[in-house]
Amino acid sequence: MMTTTGAPRREYVDGATAIVRAAIDAGCTFFAGYPITPASGILMAMMRELPKVGGVAMQGEDEIASMGMCLGAAMAGAKAMTATSGPGISLYSENIGLAIMGEVPLVIVDVQRLGPATGGATTVAQGDVQFVRWGTAGGYPVIVLAPSSVPESYGLTAKAFELAERFRCPVFLLTDKEIAMTLSAVDVDEYPSVGAVDRVEKDSGLPYAWEPPDGVEPMRRYGDGDAFRLTGSTHDEGAYITKNAAKVGALNEHLIAKIEAHRDEIEMVDADLESAANTLVLSYGVTAGAARAAVAGLRADGAPVSSLVVQSLWPIPETALDAALSGIERVVVPELNMGLYRREIERVAGDRTVVGVNRIDGTMITADEIALAVR
Amino acid sequence: MSTITITPIATFRTDDPYPFCPGCGHGPILDRLNEAMVKLDFDPARVVIVSDIGCSGLSDQYFTTSAFHGLHGRSITYATGIKLANPDLEVIVIMGDGGTGIGGAHLLSAARRNVGITVIVMNNLNFGMTGGQHSTTTPEGGVTSTTPHGNLEHPLDICATVGVNGAAYVYRGSSFDKDLADRFVAAMTTPGFAMLDIWDLCTAYYVRSNKFTRAGMEESMRSWGMEPGLLYERTVTEYATGYRAAHATIAGTPVAGPRPVTVGYEHALDRPMSLVVAGSAGGKVRSAARLVAMGGLRSGLWAAQRDDYPVTVKAGHSVTELWLAPDEMPLTAVARPDVFAVISDDGYAKAGPYLAAMTDRDLVLTIPEFAGLSTAARVVVVDPKAAPKRIPKTSLGLVFLSAALTLTRPYPLDALRDAAGSGSFAEVNLEAVATGSSILA
Numbered sequence: 001m002m003t004t005t006g007a008p009r010r011e012y013v014d015g016a017t018a019i020v021r022a023a024i025d026a027g028c029t030f031f032a033g034y035p036i037t038p039a040s041g042i043l044m045a046m047m048r049e050l051p052k053v054g055g056v057a058m059q060g061e062d063e064i065a066s067m068g069m070c071l072g073a074a075m076a077g078a079k080a081m082t083a084t085s086g087p088g089i090s091l092y093s094e095n096i097g098l099a100i101m102g103e104v105p106l107v108i109v110d111v112q113r114l115g116p117a118t119g120g121a122t123t124v125a126q127g128d129v130q131f132v133r134w135g136t137a138g139g140y141p142v143i144v145l146a147p148s149s150v151p152e153s154y155g156l157t158a159k160a161f162e163l164a165e166r167f168r169c170p171v172f173l174l175t176d177k178e179i180a181m182t183l184s185a186v187d188v189d190e191y192p193s194v195g196a197v198d199r200v201e202k203d204s205g206l207p208y209a210w211e212p213p214d215g216v217e218p219m220r221r222y223g224d225g226d227a228f229r230l231t232g233s234t235h236d237e238g239a240y241i242t243k244n245a246a247k248v249g250a251l252n253e254h255l256i257a258k259i260e261a262h263r264d265e266i267e268m269v270d271a272d273l274e275s276a277a278n279t280l281v282l283s284y285g286v287t288a289g290a291a292r293a294a295v296a297g298l299r300a301d302g303a304p305v306s307s308l309v310v311q312s313l314w315p316i317p318e319t320a321l322d323a324a325l326s327g328i329e330r331v332v333v334p335e336l337n338m339g340l341y342r343r344e345i346e347r348v349a350g351d352r353t354v355v356g357v358n359r360i361d362g363t364m365i366t367a368d369e370i371a372l373a374v375r
Numbered sequence: 376m377s378t379i380t381i382t383p384i385a386t387f388r389t390d391d392p393y394p395f396c397p398g399c400g401h402g403p404i405l406d407r408l409n410e411a412m413v414k415l416d417f418d419p420a421r422v423v424i425v426s427d428i429g430c431s432g433l434s435d436q437y438f439t440t441s442a443f444h445g446l447h448g449r450s451i452t453y454a455t456g457i458k459l460a461n462p463d464l465e466v467i468v469i470m471g472d473g474g475t476g477i478g479g480a481h482l483l484s485a486a487r488r489n490v491g492i493t494v495i496v497m498n499n500l501n502f503g504m505t506g507g508q509h510s511t512t513t514p515e516g517g518v519t520s521t522t523p524h525g526n527l528e529h530p531l532d533i534c535a536t537v538g539v540n541g542a543a544y545v546y547r548g549s550s551f552d553k554d555l556a557d558r559f560v561a562a563m564t565t566p567g568f569a570m571l572d573i574w575d576l577c578t579a580y581y582v583r584s585n586k587f588t589r590a591g592m593e594e595s596m597r598s599w600g601m602e603p604g605l606l607y608e609r610t611v612t613e614y615a616t617g618y619r620a621a622h623a624t625i626a627g628t629p630v631a632g633p634r635p636v637t638v639g640y641e642h643a644l645d646r647p648m649s650l651v652v653a654g655s656a657g658g659k660v661r662s663a664a665r666l667v668a669m670g671g672l673r674s675g676l677w678a679a680q681r682d683d684y685p686v687t688v689k690a691g692h693s694v695t696e697l698w699l700a701p702d703e704m705p706l707t708a709v710a711r712p713d714v715f716a717v718i719s720d721d722g723y724a725k726a727g728p729y730l731a732a733m734t735d736r737d738l739v740l741t742i743p744e745f746a747g748l749s750t751a752a753r754v755v756v757v758d759p760k761a762a763p764k765r766i767p768k769t770s771l772g773l774v775f776l777s778a779a780l781t782l783t784r785p786y787p788l789d790a791l792r793d794a795a796g797s798g799s800f801a802e803v804n805l806e807a808v809a810t811g812s813s814i815l816a
Contacts, residue, residue: 007637007638007675008635008638008672008675009635010635010636010672010677011633011634011635011672012636012665012668012669012672012678013633017631021630021631021633024630029460030456030459030460032456049630049631051618051622051625051626052625052626052628052629053626054626054627056615056618058459060452060484061480061481061484062480064449064452064481065452065455065480065481067452068445068449068451068452068453068455068456068481069452069453069455069456069459070456071445071452071453071456072425072443072452072453072454072455072456072458072459073457073460074456075443075453075456075457076423076456076457076460076461076464077460077461078456078460080456094446094449095446095449098445098446121686122683122684148706149705149706178681178706179706181682182679182681182682182706183665183668183678183680184677184678184679184680184706185668185671185672185676185678185679185703186633187703188633188635191633222423222443222457222461222464223420223421223423223441223461225420226420227419227420227422227439227441228441229435229436229441229442229443229444230443230444230445231442231444232444232445232446239442239444240436241436241444288705289705289706289707290705290708291705292705293704293705293707363708364681364707364708365708366707366708366710367707368710
């Protein structure tokens with residue numbers, strides 16, 4: 001955390017820069033992406049910076065190629081990242097599935113803009129919160145982290161690399177135009193310390209294992225040790241295509257269990273709870289700024305109110321939610337969509353009243369609008 | 376003393392028989408690939424066969440090499456990533472003519488890029504696995520399950536396409552070619568992108584529907600203007616190697632990290648202050664706000680700026696909301712600016728909600744054109760034409776912000792001068808600050 005002695009040590013920086021720095025600090029050595037506002041800053045910075053650490057950064061011929069290159073590079077030993085916005089996630093869809101099926105660690109940054117379709121390229125929105133979770137065929141789980149500030153952009157990017165390796169799966173960093181592109185003063189001592197993320201590897205043997213179902217087998221790497229396979233088709237532990245029901249079931253249950261059984265390792269929230277509160281403001285991403293400001297304002301006026309900023313959106317942080325909902329009668333969920341995450345909160349909120357504060361006109365939700373919904 | 380006998384690997388095939396239909400050309404093509412790998416004495420663990428979807432996508436399972444079996448038409452993208460991450464690997468793509476359609480952009484880009492991979496297209500002129508539908512290479516008039524009355528599309532000349540776009544090695548032949556293994560050897564030892572368009576018979580569909588035979592294959596190629604043989608061979612720089620060479624001079628140089636601003640001044644704020652500038656894109660509004668923010672940081676303030684602009688770069692509005700604050704604050708939109716500078720028509724078009732929200736405690740700075748704008752705030756008109764020297768349009772934002780800071784004094788102007796004088800365009804920016812700080816005098 002920041003030091004309070006001496007002169008302030010602040011820089012003026014945007015979230016995209018923090019993402020790039022964190023990726024490189026976490027050991028990212030491969031990046032591929034395709035230009036798209038508001039994610040292009042990450043592409044350009046990676047093209048500039050990654051060769052300095054011996055890495056490779058590519059501008060693909062399209063988003064599909066960019067994802068494909070990342071998958072190939074990851075299996076050849078690289079820690080890979082890509083960055084795009086909603087329209088690019090649409091094109092990433094099939095390879096998100098391959099990353100899940102092939103158990104390929106990968107960090108995918110979604111700098112959200114207003115949709116649908118081309119939508120508003122330079123306009124903030126949070127419309128992809130369900131899309132990234134369900135963005136490929138089959139319904140299998142992914143991990144989604146959402147920063148609400150520049151320091152969180154740094155910390156959660158590094159965390160995304162860590163979780164991608166831990167669970168051998170694609171991990172999304174769900175940010176948006178404002179968090180990625182807004183310049184703000186940051187105390188340089190506020191950045192968490194990030195070291196290179198380790199990959200657990202082995203140089204021989206089968207590339208996959210389904211027992212125990214929630215176990216994660218060490219990675220193989222092309223060119224290291226003996227030959228091995230990867231396939232996007234339903235397969236056995238050697239990545240040979242199979243329709244054997246026992247093998248198919250074990251594989252697919254494993255893809256779910258390895259994440260669902262380890263929710264406690266993934267859950268991340270910024271809980272600012274008051275025991276006397278009967279209202280909880282639950283926010284994430286860019287809307288957390290106004291939420292925090294609203295809660296501070298209400299408390300200054302003597303109203304007890306709790307705040308929960310969710311950093312790990314998927315899987316749903318149910319343990320932290322249960323704790324935050326204790327004693328709460330009313331939950332206010334501000335979002336730059338018409339209530340896409342609110343429906344998840346309604347599912348766990350029981351009899352509590354859950355209300356949304358929502359905008360889809362490209363403007364930000366204000367602290368006053370949230371405060372009004374709390375009162 | 377014992378002697379170690381090194382026996383070259385006799386085969387890269389597994390013991391399993393191929394799953395292809397009787398008479399299908401895929402098996403013979405794969406056998407020639409096997410012979411080529413034996414000739415080159417590859418280490419199977421250093422070979423990655425990348426395949427995708429369709430009958431050709433079954434191929435990789437019958438080799439003892441490493442394999443990446445991916446999605447339809449994307450094999451070249453995976454192969455590119457593998458080769459870029461580890462240029463020492465032998466990366467071979469086996470795909471079908473279907474993949475040249477759905478993955479056409481990848482084929483084209485790989486040729487232009489010359490990543491050192493070898494692509495073998497097993498081209499049987501239709502989709503065999505899914506029921507004999509037409510592909511990009513189905514000849515005109517060809518009868519398939521989706522062109523039952525004859526194909527109306529012109530077939531893709533894969534070789535010409537990748538050839539004219541830079542590929543290092545381009546060969547067209549068939550599964551019956553006696554020297555196919557040697558062609559594979561040549562392709563795999565050529566630096567850069569190598570592509571072999573190998574025609575073969577789909578005995579399940581295309582042959583049955585079109586009386587297409589081995590005897591007619593070569594003649595047909597020529598009649599369609601697609602000559603067989605070695606079509607392109609050129610010396611190129613392999614991309615993965617070239618990439619590393621091109622970046623050798625910056626390898627090892629430090630990655631840009633945080634650089635804290637030195638604080639040399641004291642600010643005068645006891646609560647957050649918001650300044651909004653509404654101007655035109657291309658008018659350096661964002662850069663001006665950034666300098667004001669940097670002046671704030673030099674005075675121990677926190678700052679943040681939210682920029683709004685259309686997708687066009689130098690046309691339309693540019694509105695920046697800037698916060699200066701004595702304490703760290705979460706990112707929020709500015710609903711009611713303390714200071715609002717409206718400096719162009721584009722900016723005025725976006726000014727309405729801000730002007731409506733402002734009160735008599737707030738300050739609007741604007742140009743003479745908008746002297747009569749409607750707001751409860753105090754309006755100060757600044758006439759750029761009254762300045763002793765002409766003010767460039769790109770300095771107007773900084774001039775107005777400097778005027779605003781002169782009136783409101785959230786921090787010493789010297790801090791702004793330091794910021795303006797330490798970056799790019801220092802001379803121009805310092806002049807803008809000087810003009811802005813004196814224009815209301």
